[in-house]
Amino acid sequence: MVAQIQVGLVGYGIAGQVFHAPLINAVPALKLAKVVERHGEASRQQYPWVEVVQNADALFHDPAIDLVVIATPNPTHFELAQQALLAGKHVVVDKPFTTTSAQAQQLIELAQKTQRILSVYHNRRWDGDFQTVKQIIAQGILGELVEYEAHYDRFRNTLKPGAWRETPELGSGILFDMGSHLIDQAQVLFGLPQSVTADVRTQRAGAKADDYFEIGLDYGSLKVILRAGMLVREPGPHFILHGSEGSFVKYGMDPQEAALRQGLTPVEPDWGLEPQAQWGTLNTQMGRLHFYGQIETLPGCYQAFYENVYQAIAQGAELAVKPQEARNTIRIIELALESHREQRTKLYGDIAASN
Template identity: 65%
Template sequence: MVDEICVGLIGYGMAARTFHVPIIQAVPQLRLTKVVTRHQDPSLDRDPSVEVVQDAATLLQDEAIDLVVIATPNRSHFDLASQSLLANKHVVVEKPFTTSSAQAQQLIDLARGQNRLISVHHNRRWDGDFQTVKQLLGTNLLGRLVEYEAHYDRFRNFLRPNAWREEAGEGSGILFDLGSHLIDQAQVLFGLPQMVTADLRVQRDFAQAIDNFDLTLHYDGLKVILKGGMLVRGPEPHFTLHGTAGSFVKYGMDPQEEALKRGLTPTEPGWGEEPKGRWGTLNTQIDGLHVEGQVETLAGSYQAYYQNVADAIAGRAELAVKPEESRDTIRIIELAMQSNEQKCTLPLSV
């Protein structure tokens, strides 16, 4: 059994500061000991237990580090994950896993050969509203589900300077950035689709990377629509579900991201709880009677991701976010790009 797992973090940008460090530090079994960053940050100065180093090689040479977290630009994920596995470290990679499904499979094979764990940071499986949708689908309140639609929208009508996500090139754009979350969630609920249809666009002036996507995942008797855009100013439903007995509509995003950006942590009372005004609405019939009302949103728990990783390393639990699932997410993204280019619906083969 492993009592304490020493963690090394490669990269200290927004994702690392917001989504990784405070969550890692909220899991008792994990101890962040080293961070690779070329830019000194005052927040690191305040924590003398964390050593700042200038390069990944220095971190990987530290035999005390058990788990390496990679929070760097997408195009570097494959190389850094490979180096970490070859150094006999367990690995967590920020989503998206890699920029190609072939690279993802290579990492899966390497991790298996090294007897190391590798997982992708699909923390939005632990969004409270997604957990609520998952619970709702475990009931018969909607009847047989026929349509599921999920949005991940923003309004940013300008390009951020020096932002690698906005640059042209492999792994850039919001299909990889935001779409990977929605695809992963759809896999959790419904498994792999039979076919994929995609419409991908560059809508903003001077944009170089995809900033709008509209995916349809085809299942037997079920249509799954996944959408995201950077020019969506008004509120669109985050989740819309229609079934043979009723519908469920939910506006607003999980509150954990905004709480983390304000400097709050999962140790705060009421963490992940959503105000009643943002709960979703169920409209259905039960025993022939019309029922309409709000459904309380379950509390979100981003710390559950890292708690599961710690438990899996210690042999106490099965890994929740399996690398094969994250590979399949990349394969669906590849197929979406091919579908958009060919203007057709394509069968999925993984």
């Protein structure tokens, strides 16, 4: 059993600084040892023991580094992950996995060949409200589920000059960003859809990357709707579920991202707990009893992702986020883009056979 895994982090922008470094540091079995920063040494202000390097090769060629975490712009994910695997490192890639499903499949095959752990940071599986939704569905509280709708809406009516996410390059835009989370969650709950129908748009003046989408996933008797937009000043529900016995409606977003952006970490007391004002409303039939009221949101736990990665590397545990699932998410994004361009529903196809 490995005592402590040495971690190298590539990138210390928002992804590295907010979503990766604090969570790596929250897992005692992991040690953040090296950080790639091209300009400055911001990571040392928070983690004074780390070594800052300017090039990812310094991680790949360091025999002490066991795990490489890639938190760079989306178009760079494939090449960096490929180099890390070829160097014999275990790899975590920030979502989205890659910009094409073909690239994702290449990395999966390379990880199998090199016998390295490869996972993708789909942290939203550990949102407290999503964990709550999972339990509601698993326990059949709504009867037979017929409709599931999830939103990640924001209000950002101006563009950010120079931001790579605002470019027309493949991998930019809201579909690869928030869409990755919504599609991954749907896949966790329901598996692979029969077909994909999508509307992908740019709504803000001057926008070059998509900033709105609506995706319909067909699961036969179950209809799944995934939506995100950047011009939603008055947000609606985050989750809407309807079944043969009742409904569940939930407003508000998981508090972990906001806490991380404020500089808080999972070692804080009451981490991941949601205020009662944001608890979801359940209206359902339980036998001969009608229930209407709030359901307490389960606590969120983003650090569970890295705890699982450690267990997979050191103890042979099953990965919580398998790269095949992340590849399927990219494939659904591709089908959504094709559906919008062709103005027709796309069958999911035979990718399920390659799982």
